[in-house]
Amino acid sequence: MKITHAILLSFSTILLLFSITTYINFRQAELVNTNARNFERSSIIIRHSNRFQRNFLSMVSGLRGYMLTNETFFIQTYDSSTHDNQRILAELKTLVATDSTQQSILRDVKKLNDHWVNDFANPLLKAKKSGEVSDSSKFAFTSLYRTSLTEGAEKKIQQSLQAKFFEFTKYEYDYRELQNKLLTTSTQNTKSISIILTALCIIAGICIALFIAHYISSRIINMTKMANAIAEGDYTVLANDKGENELSQLARTVNNMAKILGNNIAVLKRQRDELDQFAHIVSHDLKAPLRGIDNVVTWIEEDHSFDLPPKVNEYLALIKGRIKRAENLLHGILSYARIGREDKILEVIDVNELLKEVQEYIPKKTGIELRIQSSMPVLFSERVPLLQVFTNLIGNALKYHDKGLGVVKVYYRQAGDKYEFFIEDDGPGIETIYHEKIFVIFQTLQERDHVESTGVGLSIVKKILDDRGLKIKLTSEPGKGSVFSFEWFKIENYE
Amino acid sequence: MNRVVKILLIEDDTLDQIDVRRALDKKSILYRLKIAKNGEEALAILAGTGDDIFNGNPDIILIDLNMPKLNGFEFLARIKTIDTLKDIKVFILTTSDDKDDKERAASLGVSGYITKPLKLESPSSIDAFNLMIDLMNMQIM
Structure with missing residues (x-):
């Protein structure tokens, strides 16, 4: 695997782990928010239900007060409470989730309320009002009043309503408690997961960093050693690296370079030796015929210089001069070739x-x-x-x-x-x-x-x-x- | 007593042969010179298979180092193994001024190392040649 790929992959892994941590924390925050909203709604529901109950008691007392005292003040209390409760019921209906137990309780509450208002309160009020007009009506009212309020049917409705509300608020309280419990658990879970993931990220990061550092540095040290060896003239050192990554490629390139360098140096050395040998042979082999010519000229001078015309003797001297120069040149070549050989x-x-x-x-x-x-x-x-x-x-x-x-x-x-x-x-x-x-x-x-x-x-x-x-x-x-x-x-x- | 010194010159270069003859002529000695062009030819002369002008062994052998077929050192090594030849005085006659050659010649027991050409300007060469002539004179007397 290439090193760039390895680095990319490791950092992607760390990034992914961090992303998961962030996402989980985000989800948890949402959960907390939802819970807070639910709690608020639940509080409103309970407040409403309490108010409904208070209103209902006001209605009952209002109705009874009017029945006993004939004071219109009680009727006002009764009317405003009835009106208020209608509004509360409508509101509760929107607050409570549809198709839930609460909704069916609410329906029962509404039924009971309507039952109480329509079947008891309203006929009583009507009878009471008409009782003011005639005695027969007064009698009708009294009998209705008796059946309604004294025989206990109305009391039963009140009790049912109370029971319903008790059930209603209990459900809310239970719901809230359950939600709280769930929230605590999920907060705890989120915390643990976050810590574990963060720790994993750090460990993975350190491991990757160490691995890459070691991986790269060991190879670089290897190559430095090799380069030093090459600098010292050892071209046979080879970094044994069969990997596919960039450093392995570099190592192979250095190997190749060393090989080529070694070959070139060997060729250069051979050529230098050949050149030296050539210089030696050329100067040595050229010396022999030169010496021969020199000998012959010397013999002529020794034996025949008196027989020869002066011009010929002059030319012979020129020949000797040139021979001397050629010898000097050959000597020069030899000296030049010999430098650095000692x-x-x-x-x-x-x-x-x-x-x-x-x-x-x-x-x-x-x-x-x-x-x-x-x-x-x-x-x-x-x-x-x-x-x-x-x-x-x-x-x-x-x-x-x-x-x-x-x-x-x-x-x-x-x-x-x-x-x-x-x-x-x-x-x-x-x-x-x-x-x-x-x-x-x-x-x-x-x-x-x-x-x-x-x-x-x-x-x-x-x-x-x-x-x-x-x-x-x-x-x-x-x-x-x-x-x-x-x-x-x-x-x-x-x- | 006018004894003639017998010299075997082993040398392939005609000019060098003349050079040696001229140098010998300048000395007051009587000599007989036989020339071989290489070591093999010289061995043949020494074995008496060639035309023998010496009647026996030469007094002195003058040998070039650089020759075709059997070269100077090979020739030297060869005659040192032959009882009848091993005591003949041998002088090297060469252009080589190489230290290795001189040492090798000395180790093979030569009597002198003469460098060519035989000129007055090169004292060592003349000294070695004169040593050879002195040796010849001693043998004559």
Whole structure:
């Protein structure tokens, strides 16, 4: 599985878990709201039912009061309570759920109420009113009053009503209690589920983070190791990663790169060896016929120079000169090819002593003074290449000096963990356009007939310094002279 | 006593053959020079199967290292196993200035290592050649 997919999947999982938690909490909040609404409605219902009962008692007392005292004040009480109860019943009907037990109780209540009003109260009131008019009517009222109020039928209705209301309110109270209980339970459940889910989210998050971090870092560490090994020249190290994710692909790419790099380096090494071998064979095999020609010319000179016309002797001398030049070139190729092939030997080098040795190798030039700074430093480095660099640079400064009198100065300065050495002359100088060219093998700025030069010296210097990652600089002004400066190690290590 | 020194030169290059002859001519010695172009030819001469101008073994063998067929070192190794030949003085005559070659020659018990060409400018070469001539003179006397 790809790492991006793994990360995406893990975060989606966490997100999903959080969404579920939120949804559950939302549902719970709704439940609480609904319960609060139900509670409120239930409270209204109970308040209404209490009021209905009070009103009914007012009706009863109003009716009785009127019957006994004939005061119209009682009739007013009776009327307003009756009216109010009609309204309460209508309202209760809307509050109570249809088709519920409460609704049927309510219907019974209404029936009883209507029964009481229509079958007792109203006929009594009617009879009472007409009783005022005639005696027969008065008698009719009295008999009705007796049957209605004293025989207990009316009392029964009241009791039934009371019983109904008791049942009604009890149902509401029970309902509320049940709802409360359910709500408490669901709140408790929601809390537990929320805690569990949140904990799961956190644990899952930590696990995923740890897994991904470990997964990625272990591979990266692996690849870093590999890259280091490659940097140290071991191209055979391979990260063994068969996965399908991006890091495995990267590891395989690095493997591939190492393989290609290894192959290329092997090819380069082989080519370098071949080139060296080629240079060796070419210079060695070319030397033999050259030597042969040289021999024959020498024999002619030794045995026959007196018999030959002067012109021929002159030409023979030219041939010898060219042979010498060819030999020098071959020697140059060999020296150039040999650079960096020797084993690295580090030793203490007193540059003062080294420069004395250099002077032994360089032919002196009259009029040109070699001025070397006193107390040159002491190094721990490779002697032979440094000797070669000094010999070639100082040798060039003397060889190409074009004035009768001149000075070649050698001095140095500190340059961090290296020294910078300077070879300064007041000779012909070098034009800027040639500053790159002079370091290329076989390039020389003077006609070969003028100064015998192979054009290898500076290229050897450059190769020695390049191989060690050291810099060489040239500042020069035509006609005034040149300053060559190069870096060299103070203390070198075996790698 | 004017004894003639017998020299077997094993050398494939005509110019080098002339070079050796000229160098010998400049010395006041009498010599007889037989030339073989390679090690095999030299072995044939030493075995007496070729035309024998020596009447027996040569006094000195001068041998080039780099030759076709049997090269100098192979030839040296071969004659060191043959009782009748192993005491002949052998001088190497080569263009090789290689340290390994010199050490190998020394280990095979050669009497001298002469580098070509035989010129005054290369003192070591002339020294080695003169050593060979001194040896010849000693044998003559």
